[in-house]
């Protein structure tokens with residue numbers, strides 16, 4: 001099993017993973033972890049929903065403090081989760 005350090009490392013990579021900014025090896029590692037880790041998986045799902053909400057808002061309104069707060073919340077969840 002993976003220790004807490006691995007979970008933190010994975011969670012930091014979830015943003016870039018969803019943005020498709022990782023290389024093939026890193027992407028495969030994250031995908032493998034998400035497939036077997038409920039905690040990181042649900043976090044990545046939350047991230048995905050936040051990103052979708054941000055995109056939807058950005059289309060209507062370029063700068064939005066509510067969206068920024070949502071993004072900060074998602075980031076703090078990723079970094080301090082567990």
Ligand SMILES: [Zn+2]
Nearest residue numbers: 007037039040
């Ligand atoms: Zn995990």
